[in-house]
Amino acid sequence: MKNDTCILGISAYYHDSAAALIRNGHIVAAAQEERFTRKKHDAGFPAHAIEYCLREAGIALCDVDQMVFYDKPLVKFERLLETYLAYAPRGFRSFLTAMPVWLKEKLYLKSVLKKELSALAHCKPSELPPLLFTEHHQSHAASAFFPSPFQKAAVLCLDGAGEWASTSVWLGDNNQLTPCWQIDFPHSLGLLYSAFTYYTGFKVNSGEYKLMGLAPYGEPVYVDLILDHLLDLKEDGTFRLDMSYFDYATGLTMTNSRFDALFGGPARQAEGELTQREMDIAASIQKVTETVLLRLGRTIKKELGVDHLCMAGGVALNCVANGELLRAGIFTDIWIQPAAGDAGGALGAALSVWYEYLDNPRTANPDDDMQGGYLGCHYSNDEVETYLKSVHAPYRRFDDGVLMQRLTEILDGGNVVGWMQGRMEFGPRALGSRSILGDARSAKMQSVMNRKIKYRESFRPFAPVVKAERVGDYFMHQGKSPYMLIVAPVKENIRLPVADMQKQLFGIEKLNVPRSQLPAITHVDDSSRLQTVHKETNPHLYHLLDAFEARTGCAVLINTSFNVRGEPIVNTPGDAYRCFMRTEMDYLVIGNCLLAKADQPAWEKDDEWQDEFELD
Known part of the structure; x- marks a missing residue:
């Protein structure tokens, strides 16, 4: 007799399509479609994300008990019609642009979804599990409250x-x-x-x-x-x-x-x-x-x-x-909710079915139920080595302790490291699983990363990762911030004095004024977007920060997403290696495998990413 209840949540067709799967209320997997298709904010049917979630759960689509979509398209169509009528005749051009898409696809979304899902499951639409629909803000609210550490709370969407x-x-x-x-x-x-x-x-x-x-x-x-x-x-x-x-x-x-x-x-x-x-x-x-x-x-x-x-x-x-x-x-x-946008709606829709529709009991987890946001794909060292050998990429494999010591030397030497460990993050932020790391003490690191690695606008700041128990030593913040969703001021005692002449600077001129002992992660208003790192959810990154602190006395590193401008965050070892070779990153670590750029074969075309990814 089957005791498990599996619910598949889906968000799609607007932006940031995603899928999430829960089993008996526990989040098994969640991922955005963009990570598989390599098309940023991909709005298409999340076939790859669904397949990944099912693989992670070890089930087929027909084993799912309920499927749920994060939105009610008929109600949205009602809003569209009422808006055009309210503003008529203004907006007739926009009306003509929108209507064919709605009349062809979105108005009949239930049929479209069942057709896509039955193709995925290789079955007739009538053989699929029941398909439910939640309201859009109900999905957001469920994604915020049900995984939260609170038994009772207000929710703002x-x-x-x-x-x-x-x-x-x-x-x-x-x-x-x-x-x-x-x-x-x-x-x-x-x-x-x-x-x-x-x-x-x-x-x-x-x-x-x-x-x-x-x-x-x-x-x-x-x-x-x-x-x-x-x-x-x-x-x-x-x-x-x-x-x-x-x-x-x-x-x-x-x-x-x-x-x-x-x-x-x-x-x-x-x-x-x-x-x-x-x-x-x-x-x-x-x-x-x-x-x-x-x-x-x-x-x-x-x-x-x-x-x-x-x-x-x-x-x-x-x-x-x-x-x-x-x-x-x-x-x-x-x-x-770390996946606060539409991607998180897939998870919220599934949780809403489990708790509200099926009326299952809930006990809040004091650490929250998001598992640090690490809900995506993961690759074993053997899988990584198989890939690296297939592209003839020289590498060395180290045990954890040796690897961390080697990486602290590399980072302390001013090098930039691509870092791919464990399960991929769910949501828009790289949380130390698919990240690019650097030394926050370096005055030049912010400009180097923007110009040579990320290929993005010079004004954009970088975020720090800090050992959770040390956050109060560097920032005016107490408590957790594991999802990089809180900005806090840098503490006064690590700020640097700013000369009167520098105080008169405007705009981008402010960028080159060092503002703290951690200049690479201190924005021009003396703030930082914090991520606290916890042993329980990210032991690898915590171990690295621990080793770096032992060597340098500093428990903070730069963390930015592992991608170039316009590219989704990397997913596979292949994505990571291509991004590494297309940029001026110095080292790449995937699992326990360490690659030095100097050892790699020549990469034919450095600007391929510009042809492949549309600028964001």
Whole structure:
């Protein structure tokens, strides 16, 4: 008799498609489709991700008890029609563009999904497990609350828009989520931030983190302009947008000519020169976002009277705003789903079925249930060696202790190391499983990594990884931050004095001023995006940090994602080796195998990645 209940969650067709599989409430596997197809933010049916999850669980698709999609497409179609009718005749062009896709595919999503799933399972659609649908924000809320370390908590979901909701508040208690209230499309903090992402020349749905990273170079001089014209913000944090400045509800762009006139010119062209105006705009919309989040937090605390807050949705990836909310002390603690965007909806949908639909009991895990975010593919040393031999890549295999000592010498010598260990991360952040590592004490490491390894904009900061018990020695933060979702100031005692002349610098000029004893991970506003490393969830990286501290006295390294600009984070040993050879990384370690760039055969074409990956 079968005792296990397996639930497959799916998100697809908008951006960041993913699959997640849970067994008896335990998360077995979760992965984004982009990691397999090598197409960033891949929105297609997540066939590879589903196959991986089933492999990890050791089951076939027909062994699954329930399948669940993270969204209700018919309700979303209703919103689309109502929006076009409300704004008619404006937006007719956009309507004509959207309708064929909906009438051909999205309106009949249940049939499309069953066709794809039956092809995957090599069976008839009628032989598939039942297919369920959750609401979009319900999936986000479930992904935030059910894996969290809290038995009872408020839940705040903020994104562009689901079916209707763009902001929603829930009460999570034991195994149930109760919706409290929501703000509906087109009034959306996520879309407001995306509008400024578009206006400053970055790509919507992928460039928002660039806007956040650019903000400290500017001054928030446009805050009043935004609040006077674009955003009617109430004291309780609720808001409405003046849609006469935006085109996303009816058009094919985010902003319009009225928006241009308000900010004194057209949107910056992609890859164009960044000026002080873009930096000041970034600082301003970031400040507004933090203000909204703080007001919402105070309102939620007052209304629900709970000590803990969980968060999900794309806006929950704004780790600067998260840090401000945490330090405000409104809640005793905050937990944010590491895959806060649409990918995490696949996991939330599966958990919602297990707890809410099937009414299974829940006991919160004090360490959370995300297993450090390490829910993806893994490769044995034998598999790694088989691959390396197939491409004639010289390597040496070391035992753990010897390897860590060798790596600390390499890092202490100013080298950059590609690091691939254990299970791949789920979500947008590299959390020390598919990472590029460097010495945070190096004054040149930030520019070297941006220019020679990542091939990305010079203004973008790098994040530190720090042993969990040492975080308070370097940063103004106490407690865990395992998912790189909190920004905190660097401690005063490791900051460097800044000369009066340097204080007068503007914009990118600030970049070359060393600000702490860890200059490579200290942003121009003396902040860092923290990741605490824990023995229990990432023993390999913890061991490396331990060895590095023993050698240097420093328990911090730079951690950035193992990819080049526009490329998804690497998945396989082959992905890792190609990225290593295409860049100026000095060493690569996969499992216990160490490769030196100097020993490798010649790589024919250094700029292949530019042809393969579309710029983000």
